[in-house]
Amino acid sequence: MEKSHDRKLHASKGMGWALALVIAGIFTIDFSLFSEDHVPYWAYALKFFALFFTLFTVSRFFSGSTNVKKMISLSVVSAIFIAASVAVFIMM
Incomplete structure (x- = not known):
């Protein structure tokens, strides 16, 4: 019983992935999309x-997540994706 309580407590730390999806969606849409x-x-x-990726990683960082490997992998994925996005925009 104590382990399930710890999992629930750990899962509630920081912004969940669903909330990060919603906030990213809100900031992605702009009025020029409909013109x-x-x-x-x-x-x-x-x-x-x-x-x-940025919202989720920053949220996990500030929530005090103790899983260092997970934080490093999230940071690396975020950095690679953002760098690739910038490279695509520069090449276009």
Whole structure:
């Protein structure tokens, strides 16, 4: 019983992935998306995933997560994805 309580407590720390998805979606959508002058749709997808990875990683960092390997892997995935997104925008 104590382990299930610890899991629930650990799961409630920081922003959950669902909340990170919602916030990333809110910050991704802008008014130009609904007009004829907008960037390609794939750019919105890249922006969404970059925001999601960043929000989730920062949330886990500030929640005091003790799993160092998980934090490092989340940070590396976020950094690689954001760097790849920037490289795609520069090459286009």
